[in-house]
Amino acid sequence: MLETIIKLLKHFRNEKRGVSNVIVVMLSLILVVVIVSNVILWSYQMNQLDWEKMKEDISITNVERINRSSWFVAQSEYTVNDGSYINGSYTDTQTIDNKYERFTEALATPIYYPNGYSVLYGTYLSGAVPGSVQTVDSDYFIVRSIGTASLTTAYNPLGYSLLGSTTLVSGTTEDLVSNNDVYMTFRSYASATSAQTLYTHRETTTIGGSTYYLLKLGGADAAGLTLSADAGTTTGRKLMGKLVYQLTGVSSISASTWTIYYRAYKGHTNVQAHCDVDILVRMSNSTIRSTIAANVANSGALTTSWSTLSGTYSWAAYTVIDQTDYLEVDYCIEVTQIRAGYFVYLRIDDNTLAVTAQTRANNIYLPSQYTSEVEFSGSSNIESGWSQLVWTIDSAWTTGTVTVSLQLYNYTLGTYPTSGNGFISYTSSATANTDETKTQTITTNPSHFRDGSGNWKMKVKGVKTTTTQFDFKADWIEFKSTYYNEYTTSTEYTFSNMKTKIPTQLNFTVVSEYNTANVSVTIQVWNYSSSAYVTSGEGYLTYTSNESNETKLLSININPQFYTSNGNAKIKVTGVKPTTSQYLQKINQIKLYYKIENRLDINGVYVIDLSTYHLAYIQTVEIQLRYRASDSGEKWYLKAYNWSEATYSDIGFNSTAGHTPTTGWDYYAVNLTTSWGSYVWDNGTIYIQFIDQGQDINSTTIDIDFLGVRVVIDGTRFTFQNDGALTSHLISLWVNNATNHQRYDINLFVNSGENTTYTRADISLPTENFVVKVVTERGNIAVFAKH
């Protein structure tokens, strides 16, 4: 079998005859198949079209002239400009079916809350508007009071303390009450010593009837004086002169080695002599208090010409017992060999000599700086809330150029300040005994400068580097505190974006609380007519707080329009209390009932279908209302928004007299005549306003059953019936009569089995016989003839 097949295949492969014929036939068959298949496909498609065309069954069942469109009704809720919405829905006004939407002129009372504030007196602490003042809750708008009246009291020292070794010279604290040059005088003390030189002067002083030359800290200031003693008769110590230095201001003289210088000479070379001194302390009554040393500080031998000799003495520390005592140095020349007719000499107070050549005592520790330090004390009040403290010192110094510091004790810091508040420093006048007034005003924490009992103290310290003691003369010291004795909080709350309609009544409700009792609270409403807050009558209220939430009402019935302006109003809440302590004003609620007059003003939006009723074919617009009013006391008006004038108007309407209701269901219709174009926007929108005649005593209730808009046209309504199984697409419409065949493009789909009306405002039917044809996209034509 296999061999047979192989044999046949080989035979077939070797047989070449007829192959080309087969190929040609195959290609021809392919071409034929392509042609036939295409023909069959096209035929199928076109047959399908023809079949669909045959199945289509469209007919025109009616053609009628129309001169009114259907009603266009509100598609959204009415806007109530005045009056109140009661119940119902805008959908209830779309058809006449006794289902209605109800409005009323009843006093619409919008409630407003402040949305702004201004703190007139006080400090804002917390809260926000309107959030914190909308409801009576724990959320407050809080303002802290500030002092608005103050009391100033001056105090003077009641006591004093001497600091250091300062001593009272004269006067009492009563002398410090006024600036009258009557002083309380304090004497300074030596606050530092240094090695000094006492120079011999020719000036004298008398002590106990005896005359003494003076020892001074300054060098010679005169032409000099030569003291002499006989050196020709006897030998021995010759007293040349007694010199004293009063120990005023000297509390002690430290131990040191004095050097005594002598300006001396002898009259003849044969005279032998030297200088020495006796040192003692003499009381002011001439009695010797203490003999310190005798015949000490021996100098070298005198020469026959003036020379300055010296000797030393070791001074032991001495405490001054009485500063009226005198340090006395008795200069002597001891003659050890005489020469008759000759003398020995000691020269003092010769300003022609250099200080180093003058007679003097050197290295004596005496005061070099004096200090006066006094602390004054007094009392004041303990009121809280000191706003200011002024402290003043008027004083003088018996020497010039004293470095002075005035300090007021800071009880909070527990020390005297060294700068800033409570500290004054200055250098006194260079002229001694010059009254100088120094004052400082403290406004920052002035109460820090008193203690819990109201006590205060201040310290006056004067220091000068000098060898002369001086006095501090206090003339006037005052501690003057100022504190608030009345605190006020006042906040203005503003309302904005309220209705601008004239109110018939304004009712303000203020709920507030103060954290202290007996605050005199004043609530005032701003009068825009007088441009001032009301001070009496309506819009004005006062009361005394009781430390709890209190609700106060202010009703304004007379000319309430004076209290609003362009939707704004404001109210001021002020609290005043005579107190020395701050308190808080806590506003819990501020509410304004804004009652408006008996008016009803609503408007709705209507949109005309311009795709059906093109503006070019609208002849006019009609508005129809079916409504019921609860009283017939006033007329009602239909108006429309005039897009040109940007206001509601009825200018151009066929009737502008309004409609008087009967209290039953009434129809009220207006025609916009030829002015309709001003009331219809390019997209077909028309705003209709229904408004009352004006303010009256009746609160009328209005039920609107129907409110619609329609256009007046000269058009045609076609009714098509599709009895076929397929949707028909109508593409053209013919209106033919004997004189005209007019074609209109349309684009209307009519579903299978549906009856569709089609309105054309631009097609005006002939008055006589006519034929209407409609053509479908598939090519079928339906005809309606009117004969």
Place this chain on the structure above:
Amino acid sequence: MAKTLKRFFRDKRGITPVLSNLLLTVVAVAAMAVATTATYVITTNLKDIMSERLIVEDLWFSSPNEVSIYLYNIGKVSVHFSTVYINSMPFTTSFNLEPSGHGWLNISVSWNSGSVYHVDVVTSRGTHVGDHYKAP
């Protein structure tokens, strides 16, 4: 090399079969091209003819000497109207309509009121559309 080329050109064996095969190939290709082109032309024309649909939306004896025919091309191809027969009287015209196109075709012909006219619009592809119309 030259010797090889010389011998190649002097060798005449097998030329005839090659030439005959080449000639047959050219002829076969040409014949198929002609057949394909003919097929395309034939089928295209056939398709156009089969796809041609049109209707007379309206016919208006618009004036005493004019008949206006409103035609609407509901087919899938452009249509060229070549002749309108009114009561077998031909009126040559040249009027085109694209698919879904429509428009007036005006024929200047006098007509008598009350008479019935057979209006036959013929396209260049031979499609006829027409009907009897009574003049108003």
